[in-house]
Structure formats: structure tokens, C-alpha cells
Amino acid sequence: MRLVFMGTPDFAVPALRALHARGHDIAAVYSQPPRPAGRGKAVRPSPVHRAAQELGLDVRHPVSLRANQAEWDAFAALKADAAIVAAYGLILPPAMLTAPRLGCLNIHASLLPRWRGASPIQSAILAGDTQSGVTIMQMEAGLDTGPMLRADSVPITTATTATTLHDQLALMGAELVVHVLAEGATPVTQPEDGVTYAPRLTREDGRINWQDSATAIDRRIRALTPWPGTFTTLPDGTVIKIGAATPCATRHSALPGTILDDDLNIACGEGAIRLLALQRPGRGMMQADAFLRGQSLPPGLRLGEDTAHTHD
Incomplete structure (x- = not known):
């Protein structure tokens, strides 16, 4: 398939690499702009940006997508079959959500509808949940509210940390999204019961x-x-x-x-x-x-x- 990939942190890198390895045509990679990081505050590209460069892929890093008609037009001009989104960090406007033929698919690090929002991995451990997982969902205008396409779970134990769970779910997300693109999936509406929100951490x-x-x-x-x-x-x-x-x-x-x-x-x-x-x-x-x-x-x-x- 012809894809656009949209992601920023380490969590998204396994999915980008897996999609590339499966031979998908990745027309462009969107990531957050390079920013100062580390003790020296040197400007560094994001983990996804670096991975995309290693794979020889075109990288775009708009500062904002809000009221950005030029960026919307450029995105639509890619004529993608689907956009794969994993912890990108910018809200996609309706014009971008509907531009790809199959829409935009999100790799979300929780078992939806539990832990919609910004910190699902941390929130699951904080709450004492006994399991977490990844949900591949069809994106819509609401915050992680779209229909679910596929999900899988992992246990949370008394030894689980945010780091170990992050790494497990990053690999799981890569596997699941590859399967969804290869085999298709029937959308399932999220239940209204069990909705919780994972806030942005400070x-x-x-x-x-x-x-x-x-x-x-x-x-x-x-x-x-x-x-x-x-x-x-x-x-x-x-x-x-x-x-x-x-x-x-x-x-x-x-x-x-x-x-x-x-x-x-x-x-x-x-x-x-x-x-x-x-x-x-x-x-x-x-x-x-x-x-x-x-x-x-x-x-x-x-x-x-x-x-x-x-x-x-």
C-alpha cells in the first residue's frame, strides 16, 4: 500500500520499520520538528525522524496543522491509501483525516476505551491495572473515540515499569498494524462503558x-x-x-x-x-x-x- 506515516517518539519507530520492511510504499513521514534536547540543548531530530532518514524516506515536520491549508493540500496530494499514526503529537484536522483512501489508523497504547488520551502506559500502571495492550483504531475527530480494528493485551505485573511496558507495546503495535493492513479488519464501535482518560503528565x-x-x-x-x-x-x-x-x-x-x-x-x-x-x-x-x-x-x-x- 501507499502509506503516510506520522509519529515522533521511540514508541512509533518499530511500526515505521515494520511497515517499511513489509514493502509498503511510504510516501512521506511526518514527525515533530527537531527540538533542543539533552544537557547541551543541541537541536535534535525526533527518533522517528532519525529512523526515516536511515530508511531514505522523505520527512516533513510542520510546526502546526491548524488552519494550514497548504499542508492539508500537500498531504492530500500524496494520494495515500492510508495514514498510520503513532504518538505523532499534533491533532489531525478533518481535512487530513479523510484525505487517504482508507482514512487514518492510530496505534494506541491501551485497551480502548480505557485510557484514551496522552499517557495510557503510565496511567495503566498508576491505576493498578492488571493488563494493558494496543488498539488499532480508525481515527475520527474525537480524542481516541474511533472504531476499533484490532487489539491485543499483555499482563501488568508488580515488576512492570513504564519502560518495559512501552517497549512491549511498541513491538505489539508494529505487529498489529502490519496485520490489519495485510488482512483487513471489521470496525467495532467502542463501548460507552469503561471510558477513562489518561491526562498529559507534568x-x-x-x-x-x-x-x-x-x-x-x-x-x-x-x-x-x-x-x-x-x-x-x-x-x-x-x-x-x-x-x-x-x-x-x-x-x-x-x-x-x-x-x-x-x-x-x-x-x-x-x-x-x-x-x-x-x-x-x-x-x-x-x-x-x-x-x-x-x-x-x-x-x-x-x-x-x-x-x-x-x-x-
Whole structure:
């Protein structure tokens, strides 16, 4: 088929590569414009942009598609059979949704209608869901509301992180969209029951509230690492990022946020959690024992009391 591919982050790259490998004619790849990234803030193309260049594909990166008639006309002129969209990051106007012969198909990282929206992978882990998956859907004007074409699921365990689930679903999405294009699919209207929305995340979502249960805090750390990342503060306001932790059986009667022992077991609103990897400002993420060689965190110190501190 003659396709247009539209995506930006790493999640979309396996689908682009799979479609190219299957011999589809990819007329153009749309991705977000190159932007400053990393400590040096050098301007970098997106992961999809880089992959498309490696494959020798034409890349377009309009800043906006809103009221952009010239871009709509250029898109229609590609005369694509379908557009495949995976975490592109721009809303497609009706003129673009209807331009390809078969419309636009979205690779969405949830089992719709659960977790429509921007952060389905993180939201599923945060909520304690026992499964996630990918839905291939026909796009329409609503937010992830279109008919479903195919879906598959994976379990979420107590070891699942946003990183591991992301990688699983990226590969699953690539396989599913290849199958849909090869075999076709009967559209199924999304049910009205079970609709939930996954909000756009901010850095503040990563602030640990030690009043929460150890189970909830564990989910937050697994869901929001590596981005936006989870963190707490020392009494002096120093931000400490948390890279990994595990609930533990330590019994306590301490206030939430209190360091219980030299093993970095922390009192929670219910239960306790052991911090396994931490990061000081300006340093890399370290295992707890290495971290403690350069930063004293004595038992009895209470984390997260500096609630007025703004994380940056």
C-alpha cells in the first residue's frame, strides 16, 4: 500500500520499520520538528525522524496543522491509501483525516476505551491495572473515540515499569498494524462503558506523597520512571530523584516519609517502601549503597516535608 506515516517518539519507530520492511510504499513521514534536547540543548531530530532518514524516506515536520491549508493540500496530494499514526503529537484536522483512501489508523497504547488520551502506559500502571495492550483504531475527530480494528493485551505485573511496558507495546503495535493492513479488519464501535482518560503528565506528577500507601508509591515510581521521574525532598529543599524502589514488610508507627533504618526503608501512609536507586542534583542515578556514601540520610530524617519546593 501507499502509506503516510506520522509519529515522533521511540514508541512509533518499530511500526515505521515494520511497515517499511513489509514493502509498503511510504510516501512521506511526518514527525515533530527537531527540538533542543539533552544537557547541551543541541537541536535534535525526533527518533522517528532519525529512523526515516536511515530508511531514505522523505520527512516533513510542520510546526502546526491548524488552519494550514497548504499542508492539508500537500498531504492530500500524496494520494495515500492510508495514514498510520503513532504518538505523532499534533491533532489531525478533518481535512487530513479523510484525505487517504482508507482514512487514518492510530496505534494506541491501551485497551480502548480505557485510557484514551496522552499517557495510557503510565496511567495503566498508576491505576493498578492488571493488563494493558494496543488498539488499532480508525481515527475520527474525537480524542481516541474511533472504531476499533484490532487489539491485543499483555499482563501488568508488580515488576512492570513504564519502560518495559512501552517497549512491549511498541513491538505489539508494529505487529498489529502490519496485520490489519495485510488482512483487513471489521470496525467495532467502542463501548460507552469503561471510558477513562489518561491526562498529559507534568513533572509535578512525580512528587511522592508519603501519605500514600507503599503499593501506590511503588506504582508511581514504576509508572513515571524515566519521565517525568519521581522525586522527594530533603528538609533543606534538596530534590532527590527516585529511580527504583520496592515495598517491604517493615512494621512501623512512624510519620509518613520518615527514614526507618540504614537500609532506606521509608514509612508510608500504609506500609513501607525501600529505596533502591536515587539521584542527587547534578549527579547520575545511583544504587542506594553508592548514594549513601556521598549523602547522609540517617534514620529519623523525614522526607518530603518541604512541600513548598518546586521541582525543576
